[in-house]
Amino acid sequence: MRDDRVKKDRSMLLQKEMIAEHFQRLEDAPRSGEKVVYTFVPGNLTELIRSFGALPLLPEINALQSGMRGKSKAYIAEAEKAGHSADVCTYVKADIGMMMSGNIGPTGTRLPPPDLLLLSYTGCYTFMKWFELLREQYKCPTVFLQIPYQGDGTLLPEHREYVVKQLREDVIPALEAVTGRAYDEGRLRELLALSARAEDDLVAVLHSAKQKPSPIDSYFGGVYYIGPIFSAFRGTPEGVAYYEALREEVEERQALGIGPETPSGRLDDQRFRIVVEGPPNWTSFNEFWQMFSDEGAVVVASTYTKVGGTYDFGFRHDPGDPLGTMADYCGGCYTNHNLPGRIDMLVDYVKQYAADGFLINSVKSCNSFSAGQLLILREVEKRTGIPGGFIESDLVDPRYFSAANIKNRLESYFQMLRERRRGQVAPGSDATAEVTP
Amino acid sequence: MTITAGIDVGSGAVKAVVVDGSAEPRVLAHAAARIRRRDVATVVDEVMGIVLAESGVDRLDYIASTGEGEEIPFATGHFYGMTTHARGALMLDPRARIVLDIGALHTRAVAMDGHGKVLDYKMTSQCASGSGQFLENIARYLGVSLAEVGPLSLTAPKPEGVSSICAVLAETDVINMVSRGIATNDILRGIHDSMAGRFARLLKSLKAEGVVFLSGGLANDIGLQASLADALAAERRNGAEIILSTDPLAIHAGALGAAIWGAFRFHRLGTTGAAWTSTEPLPTHESAR
Numbered sequence: 001m002r003d004d005r006v007k008k009d010r011s012m013l014l015q016k017e018m019i020a021e022h023f024q025r026l027e028d029a030p031r032s033g034e035k036v037v038y039t040f041v042p043g044n045l046t047e048l049i050r051s052f053g054a055l056p057l058l059p060e061i062n063a064l065q066s067g068m069r070g071k072s073k074a075y076i077a078e079a080e081k082a083g084h085s086a087d088v089c090t091y092v093k094a095d096i097g098m099m100m101s102g103n104i105g106p107t108g109t110r111l112p113p114p115d116l117l118l119l120s121y122t123g124c125y126t127f128m129k130w131f132e133l134l135r136e137q138y139k140c141p142t143v144f145l146q147i148p149y150q151g152d153g154t155l156l157p158e159h160r161e162y163v164v165k166q167l168r169e170d171v172i173p174a175l176e177a178v179t180g181r182a183y184d185e186g187r188l189r190e191l192l193a194l195s196a197r198a199e200d201d202l203v204a205v206l207h208s209a210k211q212k213p214s215p216i217d218s219y220f221g222g223v224y225y226i227g228p229i230f231s232a233f234r235g236t237p238e239g240v241a242y243y244e245a246l247r248e249e250v251e252e253r254q255a256l257g258i259g260p261e262t263p264s265g266r267l268d269d270q271r272f273r274i275v276v277e278g279p280p281n282w283t284s285f286n287e288f289w290q291m292f293s294d295e296g297a298v299v300v301a302s303t304y305t306k307v308g309g310t311y312d313f314g315f316r317h318d319p320g321d322p323l324g325t326m327a328d329y330c331g332g333c334y335t336n337h338n339l340p341g342r343i344d345m346l347v348d349y350v351k352q353y354a355a356d357g358f359l360i361n362s363v364k365s366c367n368s369f370s371a372g373q374l375l376i377l378r379e380v381e382k383r384t385g386i387p388g389g390f391i392e393s394d395l396v397d398p399r400y401f402s403a404a405n406i407k408n409r410l411e412s413y414f415q416m417l418r419e420r421r422r423g424q425v426a427p428g429s430d431a432t433a434e435v436t437p
Numbered sequence: 438m439t440i441t442a443g444i445d446v447g448s449g450a451v452k453a454v455v456v457d458g459s460a461e462p463r464v465l466a467h468a469a470a471r472i473r474r475r476d477v478a479t480v481v482d483e484v485m486g487i488v489l490a491e492s493g494v495d496r497l498d499y500i501a502s503t504g505e506g507e508e509i510p511f512a513t514g515h516f517y518g519m520t521t522h523a524r525g526a527l528m529l530d531p532r533a534r535i536v537l538d539i540g541a542l543h544t545r546a547v548a549m550d551g552h553g554k555v556l557d558y559k560m561t562s563q564c565a566s567g568s569g570q571f572l573e574n575i576a577r578y579l580g581v582s583l584a585e586v587g588p589l590s591l592t593a594p595k596p597e598g599v600s601s602i603c604a605v606l607a608e609t610d611v612i613n614m615v616s617r618g619i620a621t622n623d624i625l626r627g628i629h630d631s632m633a634g635r636f637a638r639l640l641k642s643l644k645a646e647g648v649v650f651l652s653g654g655l656a657n658d659i660g661l662q663a664s665l666a667d668a669l670a671a672e673r674r675n676g677a678e679i680i681l682s683t684d685p686l687a688i689h690a691g692a693l694g695a696a697i698w699g700a701f702r703f704h705r706l707g708t709t710g711a712a713w714t715s716t717e718p719l720p721t722h723e724s725a726r
Contacts, residue, residue, distance in 0.1 A: 392562070404448060404505070404542060408518075412545065412558055415517040419555045 007261045011246040015227055020107050022232050026055055027109035035115040035179050040127050041308045043120035043147055043330035047191040047235035052179040056232045063094035065106030067282030067396030075101060076397055089126045090365045090397040096133060116178045117142040123149055123335035124368040143174040147330040153341050155331035163327035189319040191235030196316045201243035202229055205250050206312050209300040210353055213270045215253035217260045219299035220289040223280060230308030262293035271296030272417055275349045278361040278369050279304045283398040291407050295414045301349035306334040339372045343379045350384045357417045359389040364400045389413035439703055441499040443696030444481060446506035449541030449570060449654060452692040453484040455492035458700025462528055466492035467689050481509060482721040495715040501699030503691050510725035513712045514702060521694030524553035526650040528693055529684040533650035537636060540653040541569040546639045559643045561635055569654045571604045575611055575628055579621050586625055590660025593626030625660060633664035637672055648680045656687035
């Protein structure tokens with residue numbers, strides 16, 4: 001992270017080391033001979049990639065890291081100069097701009113060109129266009145795994161079969177060709193077993209937010225917690241070790257009855273429990289977080305932390321059915337859910353986590369997330385009886401983060417929640433929503 | 438007698454009042470100053486100096502801040518903006534049950550009960566086309582002062598419609614209108630109509646009826662008032678009866694509400710001792726250090 005406003009947990013430091021080591025391996029790959037597969041977070045096939053001894057690289061992680069490190073503005077400007085429109089997903093432009101600026105990754109190491117572009121399509125149309133652009137640049141093989149969208153709210157057996165068929169006939173042969181290795185299902189099963197262990201620990205961490213006070217923040221802290229499992233470390237011993245350490249750390253806080261570290265210090269006095277829909281803003285991440293923590297608001301559940309897998313609803317990678325389980329995983333990513341499915345999830349979170357409110361952060365350049373969010377807002381309000389809040393920002397384009405606007409809206413929203421809580425107070429008594437005495 | 442001060446730090450201006458916060462609050466002094474790229478702390482100190490001098494009080498029992506004034510070092514307490522606008526509006530028009538706060542940054546409709554307790558609210562989207570700053574930018578482009586905007590708009594024979602969605606598109610529309618020779622009053626009325634349309638939808642979404650009090654920097658823009666009345670008349674055909682109301686002190690509604698809640702808080706806490714007395718230096722950022 002760019003600044004040190006939040007006291008680092010042990011797990012954060014561990015994650016930092018893991019990421020640094022991974023990016024070093026990526027930089028060394030052209031010399032070490034390790035093959036590099038570019039892929040996206042939702043529907044990533046990390047275990048399969050790693051079972052061939054290849055390294056995954058996730059462009060949208062690089063883009064968000066560029067945002068957090070204050071580099072995305074210049075990258076986006078480069079991409080726009082090259083002709084990419086102001087309305088294009090800013091992850092794409094940050095990535096293209098980074099590539100045009102020498103392809104130096106978030107940790108300062110040079111990123112290698114891809115040996116394979118593996119596009120697992122899970123509901124975000126932009127990903128296809130993104131890889132088309134990269135294919136044009138790198139002239140490398142591309143493989144496209146098409147995951148049927150859950151338009152009717154479920155993944156049918158024939159959908160699953162269709163994905164498995166593509167894995168067998170397209171994805172595995174492409175990985176074999178690029179790496180020169182044969183598909184090793186035994187190896188894949190071993191890695192999937194490691195994934196399931198890490199997933200168990202992650203879910204325990206996410207569920208801990210049901211406790212009051214919550215020992216975690218499931219959005220601002222949550223994006224760190226999902227880091228390894230959503231990126232390069234699923235199915236690795238390092239990933240397992242990270243989630244064991246994270247769970248232990250969170251269980252310590254649970255036992256002590258204390259809250260998470262935030263930009264306002266440790267948040268023990270949690271005045272509002274919030275559910276959040278939509279990705280965070282990365283360019284002003286800590287400032288955005290502090291607008292919540294200053295109000296004593298902790299996020300107890302979020303949908304963004306499910307884009308790389310909805311583990312908290314029971315899914316685990318199953319080593320007993322390696323290809324089938326990957327089909328289930330891809331189909332279940334949050335981005336592949338239809339609007340009613342997303343509403344059900346939000347309603348469930350509000351109830352399960354005893355939330356006081358829910359907020360939508362509508363991201364300007366992410367139509368995949370933003371389309372339909374006002375409908376979601378009204379329906380969740382209707383079904384839960386709690387008011388929703390709506391704010392607007394962007395992923396990594398700092399021009400679309402208006403701090404004063406967002407702060408004003410959040411302040412009004414939290415005030416509303418406070419007034420509702422005081423709803424039973426007799427008229428004329430202290431309903432002043434005072435911030436400081 | 439309980440004497441309190443309220444300071445409302447907005448995005449475009451700082452407003453301050455000194456109030457006798459007895460059972461029937463009475464305004465002893467008020468002042469407002471535009472920020473205009475100045476240091477906000479300087480502007481706060483300036484308006485506080487004015488209201489203290491004008492009111493002639495020798496003490497302040499409570500100094501209440503609101504809006505973006507959380508950081509004022511000499512404030513006794515800070516109050517949320519919706520609460521203060523609601524209470525200030527209620528003082529200026531006790532019939533009001535909705536306050537439409539039209540500020541530099543955004544417009545917000547707040548529903549309240551007869552005691553100023555906030556019940557619900559709706560805000561315009563983050564686009565600037567519903568904001569006072571947008572209108573000011575257009576006025577500057579057209580070469581008219583803000584004070585002229587309202588009266589000019591009222592004289593428009595043939596208002597020219599502008600984009601109501603996006604401030605950037607609306608500005609482009611205006612540039613195009615100027616080049617087409619559209620009269621300034623018609624352009625201004627078109628902008629007022631566009632803003633009023635957004636506000637009417639905001640009020641409709643809040644299911645507003647009865648007296649709506651206009652507060653904030655644009656509350657006394659008579660052109661905007663007329664456009665809003667027209668827009669609401671169109672809505673009235675659908676059943677909602679809305680009466681618009683405002684007051685010359687409407688821009689101070691937030692500061693007034695802060696001062697009144699400050700007096701309430703002062704009594705409720707049973708505080709003894711003043712927040713400031715005339716034997717001390719004037720309350721400024723410098724003296725608070």
